[in-house]
Amino acid sequence: MKKGTGINGLVREYVPERVEENPVVEGASDKFSELYRKYEKMLNFFPEFFGIKMMDEEAEFEQPFVQQIDYPYSMDLPSGKEQLTFLEVLTPLEINAFFQGMFRYEEHENYYGKRSGLLVSKLIQNSYYAGYNNFSLQLDGVKPVSCLSSYLIGREDDPLRINLLGDGTFNILSVEDMLLSLSERTTFSGLTYHSKNCIFHLGSLVVEAEVHVKPISPVNTSTENCAYITSNSETFQSLKKNVFLARNQADEPLNYLYFQQSDGTLIPFKLGDYYKDPLNVDNYCKDRYKPTK
Amino acid sequence: MTTFNWEEIAQKETPQIFKDFYSPLIPAEVTLEENLEDAKCDTAFFDFHTNRTSISKKFLERLCLEGRLEPEIAFGGILKHEVGHYSYYPRECSTLMFFGHLAESNFKEYADGVLAYWCDLMNNLTQVLMKHKGKDVRAVYRGLARLMEQDKLSAVEQAVFKLLKIAPEEVQRTMRDYSVDKLLIAYYQRQGNEDLGVRLEKDGYLAQKFKEMMSINYLTKEDEIVNFIQFGNIVADILKQRDAKLPKLKIKVRYGGSGEDGELWKILRRFIKPIFEDAPELKDFPKDKLEEGLNDIIRKWGKSRYERIKDYVERKTGKEFDKPRGTSRGQSHSQQAGTEEGIQLQFHDGQIPYYERLAGTYGVSIFKKPLMVDVTDNYPEGKKEFTIGDPIRTLDPFSTGGIILPGITKRHQLKAGKRKDRLYKVPDAWLRLDTSGSMKHPTKGSLAVLCSSILANGYWHNGASIGVDNFSVDMATLFPTRDLNAVYSLLCAYWGGGTWLNINKIKKHLQKLAATPEDARQLDIIYTTEDDYKKYAASLPPEEQKEFMEKNLEVKMTRQLKETYDKIDNILITDGWLANPEEVIDHFNSVAQLTRNFVFITGSPKNYERWKKLNLPNTEVYPADKKEDFIGLTLGIIDSLAPPDNKPVSLFYQ
Numbered sequence: 001m002k003k004g005t006g007i008n009g010l011v012r013e014y015v016p017e018r019v020e021e022n023p024v025v026e027g028a029s030d031k032f033s034e035l036y037r038k039y040e041k042m043l044n045f046f047p048e049f050f051g052i053k054m055m056d057e058e059a060e061f062e063q064p065f066v067q068q069i070d071y072p073y074s075m076d077l078p079s080g081k082e083q084l085t086f087l088e089v090l091t092p093l094e095i096n097a098f099f100q101g102m103f104r105y106e107e108h109e110n111y112y113g114k115r116s117g118l119l120v121s122k123l124i125q126n127s128y129y130a131g132y133n134n135f136s137l138q139l140d141g142v143k144p145v146s147c148l149s150s151y152l153i154g155r156e157d158d159p160l161r162i163n164l165l166g167d168g169t170f171n172i173l174s175v176e177d178m179l180l181s182l183s184e185r186t187t188f189s190g191l192t193y194h195s196k197n198c199i200f201h202l203g204s205l206v207v208e209a210e211v212h213v214k215p216i217s218p219v220n221t222s223t224e225n226c227a228y229i230t231s232n233s234e235t236f237q238s239l240k241k242n243v244f245l246a247r248n249q250a251d252e253p254l255n256y257l258y259f260q261q262s263d264g265t266l267i268p269f270k271l272g273d274y275y276k277d278p279l280n281v282d283n284y285c286k287d288r289y290k291p292t293k
Numbered sequence: 294m295t296t297f298n299w300e301e302i303a304q305k306e307t308p309q310i311f312k313d314f315y316s317p318l319i320p321a322e323v324t325l326e327e328n329l330e331d332a333k334c335d336t337a338f339f340d341f342h343t344n345r346t347s348i349s350k351k352f353l354e355r356l357c358l359e360g361r362l363e364p365e366i367a368f369g370g371i372l373k374h375e376v377g378h379y380s381y382y383p384r385e386c387s388t389l390m391f392f393g394h395l396a397e398s399n400f401k402e403y404a405d406g407v408l409a410y411w412c413d414l415m416n417n418l419t420q421v422l423m424k425h426k427g428k429d430v431r432a433v434y435r436g437l438a439r440l441m442e443q444d445k446l447s448a449v450e451q452a453v454f455k456l457l458k459i460a461p462e463e464v465q466r467t468m469r470d471y472s473v474d475k476l477l478i479a480y481y482q483r484q485g486n487e488d489l490g491v492r493l494e495k496d497g498y499l500a501q502k503f504k505e506m507m508s509i510n511y512l513t514k515e516d517e518i519v520n521f522i523q524f525g526n527i528v529a530d531i532l533k534q535r536d537a538k539l540p541k542l543k544i545k546v547r548y549g550g551s552g553e554d555g556e557l558w559k560i561l562r563r564f565i566k567p568i569f570e571d572a573p574e575l576k577d578f579p580k581d582k583l584e585e586g587l588n589d590i591i592r593k594w595g596k597s598r599y600e601r602i603k604d605y606v607e608r609k610t611g612k613e614f615d616k617p618r619g620t621s622r623g624q625s626h627s628q629q630a631g632t633e634e635g636i637q638l639q640f641h642d643g644q645i646p647y648y649e650r651l652a653g654t655y656g657v658s659i660f661k662k663p664l665m666v667d668v669t670d671n672y673p674e675g676k677k678e679f680t681i682g683d684p685i686r687t688l689d690p691f692s693t694g695g696i697i698l699p700g701i702t703k704r705h706q707l708k709a710g711k712r713k714d715r716l717y718k719v720p721d722a723w724l725r726l727d728t729s730g731s732m733k734h735p736t737k738g739s740l741a742v743l744c745s746s747i748l749a750n751g752y753w754h755n756g757a758s759i760g761v762d763n764f765s766v767d768m769a770t771l772f773p774t775r776d777l778n779a780v781y782s783l784l785c786a787y788w789g790g791g792t793w794l795n796i797n798k799i800k801k802h803l804q805k806l807a808a809t810p811e812d813a814r815q816l817d818i819i820y821t822t823e824d825d826y827k828k829y830a831a832s833l834p835p836e837e838q839k840e841f842m843e844k845n846l847e848v849k850m851t852r853q854l855k856e857t858y859d860k861i862d863n864i865l866i867t868d869g870w871l872a873n874p875e876e877v878i879d880h881f882n883s884v885a886q887l888t889r890n891f892v893f894i895t896g897s898p899k900n901y902e903r904w905k906k907l908n909l910p911n912t913e914v915y916p917a918d919k920k921e922d923f924i925g926l927t928l929g930i931i932d933s934l935a936p937p938d939n940k941p942v943s944l945f946y947q
Contacts, residue, residue, distance in 0.1 A: 025512050029510065138398070
């Protein structure tokens with residue numbers, strides 16, 4: 001005995017689903033995906049010199065890598081040599097977004113190493129060459145990255161401007177013609193070696209590590225013609241011990257230190273006759289420098 | 294009284310809409326309310342507790358009458374948007390947790406706004422791009438655009454603004470010029486390729502932001518974080534501009550004296566909230582889903598990131614997760630313990646919840662092995678009259694010649710008795726965890742502690758007891774116990790000195806366990822120091838002392854001791870940099886006849902290769918360099934456990 005309508009009935013009542021095309025977002029690009037793929041390769045594979053040569057020789061690679069647009073990142077892969085070039089030009093906002101997105105690699109053993117910082121520096125430099133300026137990097141929620149904003153080079157008539165925002169830690173190496181401002185909570189681990197013609201506006205942050213202006217290696221040059229501005233009394237005390245350590249042949253300091261008062265005016269810190277005797281710096285200071293706190 | 298019969302429309306439209314979502318496993322029902330003024334939002338929302346959508350009839354009426362939509366379309370579009378929050382985005386509360394914490398660190402006061410708009414965008418975009426299924430959603434946004442266009446300030450609102458000394462026209466102009474909703478509808482209009490009635494002023498502020506939005510491919514999953522930051526920058530900038538134009542409004546809304554329940558706040562709120570305002574928030578999720586969400590997060594991200602996100606979730610929900618707890622066996626160990634001089638063992642009980650949760654997301658398969666165990670059997674002892682209701686299997690059919698006679702037929706009385714037998718069981722585990730200075734600290738997310746926790750969990754869930762030796766130069770020992778808290782406590786402790794595994798002490802502990810198993814299992818943590826070792830050696834007779842110091846102490850294998858060794862899986866978790874590798878390997882070789890050995894080498898692929906090449910009998914070596922190494926972990930399939938030459942061809946014909 002036949003029950004129900006059978007397969008014919010089922011087919012007759014079946015209304016097929018409307019077929020939707022694969023959704024595609026109009027006008028958008030996937031530039032970040034490619035950039036992250038390259039970054040991942042950088043993290044996984046050392047450039048040729050890493051781990052073999054010393055700091056100066058590393059700098060021989062790092063400086064042109066950041067400053068020359070088509071300078072390649074050469075690696076020894078199991079499949080042979082490979083060179084990565086970073087010709088991407090991102091807007092300042094995109095660079096910050098890319099930097100934020102890098103934290104998905106924060107568990108990678110090489111994340112803290114120089115490669116992350118160098119890549120961000122390179123993107124900033126590319127962007128600056130393309131006419132962008134005023135870069136902001138949000139450090140909140142990002143693990144410390146070494147060499148962030150290092151080897152950057154600006155122009156005297158239009159210095160490269162970078163704002164580091166939020167609560168984070170960073171250091172900086174060998175920059176020229178740059179204005180750097182830090183937000184209140186940024187921890188500056190203070191390596192400003194080999195920098196020239198820069199203003200480091202440290203705001204009211206407390207410098208945990210000392211600012212270094214003297215090079216580690218005698219081959220490198222000292223920081224030169226840089227101004228350090230702070231409105232924090234502790235930072236000021238810390239800076240004054242170090243900023244004037246770099247001297248020219250006539251034993252005159254090569255850099256400048258300012259204390260910013262609450263009304264915004266800058267008080268230059270001059271060592272006068274005392275600078276030759278660092279032990280007396282405090283005595284000199286107590287007349288000129290009155291903490292705002 | 295409503296113009297349309299919404300119940301009838303809901304009954305008719307709901308099944309097809311759920312079918313469009315491929316019939317998700319949630320009730321295909323909609324709760325229709327006259328208005329939702331007392332609820333989470335006054336338009337519509339998806340309740341993640343009940344998995345049901347609630348829609349305000351008042352809002353539907355507005356969409357139809359003022360937004361000029363067909364009632365079926367209005368209902369369908371809203372329901373699709375709401376169910377989309379369940380099916381498309383955020384779908385999992387872990388998504389909200391992650392992007393919420395990201396928003397908080399990047400967009401500060403605008404974090405909630407950015408997150409709400411992001412959830413709506415990601416939900417809608419998927420639907421808007423669908424030519425057929427997205428028709429209703431696009432229509433709803435066309436209706437919303439009309440509502441925004443017709444929006445006028447009520448007399449009360451005008452009065453309030455006059456009191457605040459804000460020109461009502463300025464408010465309206467600012468709301469129009471700096472409207473995220475308008476920007477998003479314009480974006481849907483472009484992506485859906487359908488006129489939704491939004492026109493952005495050419496070269497205006499919103500047109501510029503629209504260009505920025507168009508440069509982002511929101512559907513690229515791997516760029517989701519970058520996309521979110523870029524989108525957040527756009528939204529936060531608009532909201533910032535709006536607040537800059539209406540500073541008084543911002544101050545009054547945020548810090549109004551009447552508080553969040555006050556009338557003034559209610560009036561002004563509509564000027565700062567999204568038009569839909571239905572985006573899910575973490576507090577909408579029940580605790581079990583939040584726990585699941587945190588499990589997803591802990592698996593995906595590292596320790597510090599997980600802790601940041603957990604902190605964010607706790608602040609947002611007001612609930613506490615991963616509560617620290619003391620050990621249940623009432624140990625009163627302080628933060629430090631150990632030798633009087635030299636390195637101290639640091640306890641980090643605060644880290645237990647982290648490792649417990651993370652270990653709980655992994656499984657480990659442990660093969661059983663034949664163990665000599667006590668088995669309880671029933672045997673007949675004496676007889677009694679069989680009465681109705683007694684189990685028939687106890688009946689003695691021979692007592693009355695096969696006939697059951699009430700009051701005369703007997704039944705067997707059963708008594709329980711114990712006997713020794715070999716049964717397939719998971720043995721107890723003795724974890725020997727290296728916490729020397731070369732090992733990662735538990736507070737920094739140690740893979741060795743994670744590995745030990747996974748193993749402890751696995752054995753514990755199989756009914757086995759777990760013993761722990763936490764060693765560096767000194768050693769802290771916990772005899773096998775079912776008290777998992779005590780196990781975790783010792784696993785999270787850290788010495789931080791050199792690495793020397795005291796094999797003689799291990800042998801002594803096993804002897805103790807064999808001699809007085811019940812007493813040993815009740816013991817608190819035992820500390821063994823280098824001094825103890827020397828003192829013990831000095832106390833021995835000269836000939837034994839020589840044997841002891843030269844480390845060729847032979848253990849007299851009694852039956853009990855053999856059984857004890859047999860019942861224990863010997864597990865070593867180390868980075869491989871041991872000061873006495875020969876001694877350890879020798880020990881592994883000597884116990885291999887009875888015990889299964891497992892060695893986990895963490896953080897050193899070279900050492901893993903070295904240990905692997907040793908081919909120790911009955912010993913398996915595992916790498917433990919990354920979390921992924923613990924996926925699909927299986928312990929105990931070792932050929933040498935039952936070597937082929939000793940194994941009978943068929944157990945049946947033995």
